[in-house]
Amino acid sequence: VDAAVDIPVALHIVANYTIDDRESRGRAMSRWRDTVLRVLFQMYAQRQRRASDKTLVLVNSPHLADLFDRTDVGLVMDSTLTEGSVVERPRLGDPRAGRERPARLLLTGRLIPEKGLWEAAEAVRLLADRGYEAELDIVGWQVPTDPVFKAFWAHVEALGISDRVRFLGYVPAGPELAAVYEAADVFLLPTS
Numbered sequence: 514v515d516a517a518v519d520i521p522v523a524l525h526i527v528a529n530y531t532i533d534d535r536e537s538r539g540r541a542m543s544r545w546r547d548t549v550l551r552v553l554f555q556m557y558a559q560r561q562r563r564a565s566d567k568t569l570v571l572v573n574s575p576h577l578a579d580l581f582d583r584t585d586v587g588l589v590m591d592s593t594l595t596e597g598s599v600v601e602r603p604r605l606g607d608p609r610a611g612r613e614r615p616a617r618l619l620l621t622g623r624l625i626p627e628k629g630l631w632e633a634a635e636a637v638r639l640l641a642d643r644g645y646e647a648e649l650d651i652v653g654w655q656v657p658t659d660p661v662f663k664a665f666w667a668h669v670e671a672l673g674i675s676d677r678v679r680f681l682g683y684v685p686a687g688p689e690l691a692a693v694y695e696a697a698d699v700f701l702l703p704t705s
Contacts, residue, residue, distance in 0.1 A: 523569040525589070526561060526577050610698045615646040615677075619697035621690075622704075624653045629703025630665045636701070638672045649678045649701075652693055 562581070571587045572578050578586040610616040618637065622628045633649055640647040669678050684690045694700065 523571055524561060524564055525571045525573075527573045607698060611640065611645040611647060615648045616640070616698045617696060618647055618649045618699050618701055619652070619693065620649065620701045620703075621652040621684075621693075624651070624659070624661055624665070626661065626665075627704060628653075629701065630661075631668060632703040633701050634665070634669050634672055634674060634678065636703075637674050637677050641674065641677070647677065649674075650681055650693070650697065651678065652681045652684045652690070654683050 558580075565581055565583075569587065570581055570583075570585075571589045572580075573589060575588065578588055607614075618633065620629065620633045624630065630651070633651075637647050637649050666675075669675050681693065684693055
């Protein structure tokens with residue numbers, strides 16, 4: 514145990530469930546569940562703050578950096594993709610996309626409101642309203658009983674675009690995910 518004192522450690526924080534202004538859409542979970550999650554994350558946040566006094570802190574958004582009362586917090590925008598793992602060389606846009614054939618939009622990541630699910634659906638509707646054809650492919654974990662998924666799908670149906678939105682489920686990084694990216698015309702990253 515004493516030997517572990519000399520091992521460098523970094524604390525990498527990527528989310529904060531305890532904030533009051535977190536995205537409310539899709540949080541249609543029971544009050545008790547929301548309360549339990551908040552309490553657990555508050556305890557976790559306290560431990561993070563205590564641990565941060567003794568280690569390097571890395572966060573993935575400026576908002577998270579503001580939670581620490583220090584100026585040496587590192588901002589790291591990371592991804593599970595590495596350079597060259599998506600496509601070897603970019604292809605030029607297809608001028609027929611959106612007019613002669615539907616433009617394929619792609620959104621990847623965890624299925625949570627903060628990843629811009631609602632904004633992506635709105636983009637598909639706005640494009641349709643302006644005379645463009647677009648389809649939205651979503652890569653990520655899909656659990657039909659998840660309140661976020663249910664709320665998002667209700668929103669998609671209310672917009673009248675359920676025939677234009679497809680869930681591809683989890684796609685592992687590597688050749689399979691690269692093929693999904695290559696098939697897309699536009700990659701969306703509307704995170705908040």
